[in-house]
Structure formats: structure tokens, C-alpha cells
Amino acid sequence: MGIFDKLRNELIDIIEWVDDSRHSIAWRFPRYQNEIKNGAQLIVRPGQVAVFVLNGQLADSFEPGHYTLKTDNLPILSTIAGWKYGFNSPFKAEVYFVSTKQITDLKWGTPNPIMLRDADFGPIRLRAFGTYTMKAVDPKALLKELIGTDSRFEVDEINELLRAIVASAFADLIGASKISALDLAANYRNLSEQLRKMVVERVDDEYGLDIPQLYIVNVSLPEEVEKALDARSSMGVIGDMNKYQQFQMGKAMTIAAENPGGGASEGMGLGMGFAMANRMAQGVQPAAGGAAPPPLPGQEMWHVAMNGQSEGPYDGPQLLAGIRGGKVTAQTLVWSPAIGNWTPAGQVPALAGAFAAAPPPLPPQ
Numbered sequence: 001m002g003i004f005d006k007l008r009n010e011l012i013d014i015i016e017w018v019d020d021s022r023h024s025i026a027w028r029f030p031r032y033q034n035e036i037k038n039g040a041q042l043i044v045r046p047g048q049v050a051v052f053v054l055n056g057q058l059a060d061s062f063e064p065g066h067y068t069l070k071t072d073n074l075p076i077l078s079t080i081a082g083w084k085y086g087f088n089s090p091f092k093a094e095v096y097f098v099s100t101k102q103i104t105d106l107k108w109g110t111p112n113p114i115m116l117r118d119a120d121f122g123p124i125r126l127r128a129f130g131t132y133t134m135k136a137v138d139p140k141a142l143l144k145e146l147i148g149t150d151s152r153f154e155v156d157e158i159n160e161l162l163r164a165i166v167a168s169a170f171a172d173l174i175g176a177s178k179i180s181a182l183d184l185a186a187n188y189r190n191l192s193e194q195l196r197k198m199v200v201e202r203v204d205d206e207y208g209l210d211i212p213q214l215y216i217v218n219v220s221l222p223e224e225v226e227k228a229l230d231a232r233s234s235m236g237v238i239g240d241m242n243k244y245q246q247f248q249m250g251k252a253m254t255i256a257a258e259n260p261g262g263g264a265s266e267g268m269g270l271g272m273g274f275a276m277a278n279r280m281a282q283g284v285q286p287a288a289g290g291a292a293p294p295p296l297p298g299q300e301m302w303h304v305a306m307n308g309q310s311e312g313p314y315d316g317p318q319l320l321a322g323i324r325g326g327k328v329t330a331q332t333l334v335w336s337p338a339i340g341n342w343t344p345a346g347q348v349p350a351l352a353g354a355f356a357a358a359p360p361p362l363p364p365q
Contacts, residue, residue: 013040015069017048017097025136026098026143026153035090042067047101049139053094054080058140096147098139102212103155106132108166113222119180124225126181128170130192130217132199134162138208145207162203166214169198174219184219192216254321300350305333305342316350323354330355 013036017027044050044064052059052074059077071078081091113125134155136142147153173195179187196214203209220226301313304322314322322328323345330346345351
């Protein structure tokens, strides 16, 4: 081999991109004055496509493989450069490597709540978030529409655009689906696939991108609505709320009766219990114009005058618990439909026995 052949071989270029990042989409091969010599070696690794650009025009592209650059495999470039018989001198061109592998772990979400009309709740606001993957399928379209003359193009530069496209498509999808908010979780898989197809339609032709995977991870209601749903679920578990409130009030009064020296705090607790029962009774009043049926024997309901206000109604066991606890005295005014007037409790025959002196203890055996 002569010295000129040796020097010529030393001038042969190797054009390649060794990418160890996870979020790079494209990279421009750095060349001094963009000169590429005849016989240069082009190495395109799996998951890459190389695209030549000459004088601002997209030229030849190369799939993964090892190429020796010459006129035969640069037909478009040869036409643009006007080579009729091949080239022997260096030429100026830009080489862009575009990654075609999937870029994973990308996230999307709705920046603002989406207003919807729900079948169960009426107008509501929903938020959603999820994940998706992206890959380039048309490097030339990507270069033309997004990359331009950037020497390096990262996924962060397009992620904001893609998130906006996904959020917009989700709003269209969820509005057209007419699925109740409570049934959305059961339809995540189908909705995710429909959403993915809608997004692909918007980014494929225009940007040369594909969305191989897209998932809806969660659709959430506003915090105050979720709290209301939790309360509604709790009420469903409890069942009859009126009976539950009566049970809670009776339990509290029984505890107070077992501790008659509790002081002012217990009096406050009794008053709160009375108020609760009063609200309960108001919730079960008969409709306007209707007459309430009389109570069954032994189920007389009582109202009690406490601090100048009427509290109640209470059934017999609840009133007796208040008497035993010392909260209702013989002078406390009480009222029931049977007696018709406010009367001191000690003068009501049905209650007088509760104020009788306790019997003495049994004699020792």
C-alpha cells in the first residue's frame, strides 16, 4: 500500500451516535464545516435512523446497519448536489440521528379540573392523570415539524405539548362517553385504549410520533365531593339514621346517669344530646297537612324544658335515664300529647315513681 493510499484511508470518517441517555430523541452529528468524505463509514445502531440534510433539504435516510457512503446509496443527495458521475471530494451535509426506541415513564395529567354533567351528581369537576410511552415513527416529519436545526432534541422539549394533547383528548373522550363518575374506575382499560387512539391520530401525521402505550391511572373528584361521598357511604352502612342517633343519645345519657357528679361538661353533653334528638325529630315530621298518628301504648314521647328551651322528643327510657342522672328533676317541666300542658315532672303520674326515694339496702344475711 502506497503512502497516498494510507493517508486516504486515514481520512475516512466514521459517522455514528452512541447514546446512553433515556430521553434523547434526536442528535446532530458534529462535523467541522459539515464535511463528509467519499467512502465515509456510517453506523446506525438498532433503535436509530440517520437522516441526511443538504442545503436545508431532507435527503436520504438509513435504517440500522453499517454503510460505506458513496453515490449508489445516496441517490437523493446525489440529485440535490448535482453529482453525475459520483463524488471524489468532501461535501457538506448534516447528519441527524433520530431515536426510534420507546421512551417510557412519561406522565400526563389535567392541569385544571374538567367540568362535566354527571348522571348521579349533576355538574361536577374531574381531574385525571396517567402515564404513556412515545416513539418516533417518521424521522423526516419529526425533523421538519419539531427539531429544525437543534443540535440535540430531548423529550422534555415535546413533553409539555404531548401532555396538553392528551389532556384535551381526555376531556373530549370523557365528555362523549357519558359514563357516570362512580363507574369510571371499571372502564379505565377501555377508556385508556380509546384515549391512546385519539392521541395517535393527532400526533402521527403531523409530528411523526406514535404512542404505543397510554394508561389512565386515576380519575378523582374534588376533595369536598369525596368527603361527601364518604359520608354518604357511612350513612349507607349505618342504615336508619334516626334510630342510630337515638341509640347514640341514649348511650350518652346512660353514661351520664352512671356518673352523676360530672358537672357542667356533662350538662353540656346532655344539652347536645337533646339538640341532636330535636333535629332528628324535625327530620321525621309528617308532611304539611297530614296528622301524625298517636303513639303506641308505652311509647309516649316527651319534651323537656331545659334552660328556657324545649328539647326533645324523647322516649320513656331516655327520659328516665335523664331523671336517674339528675339532669331532669321533679321540678323540670315536661310535656307530652297525653298531658297536654307543661307540668313539673314530679307531678306526672307516669313519672312520679322515678322520683320516689330509693329503697334502703337489704339487711345483712
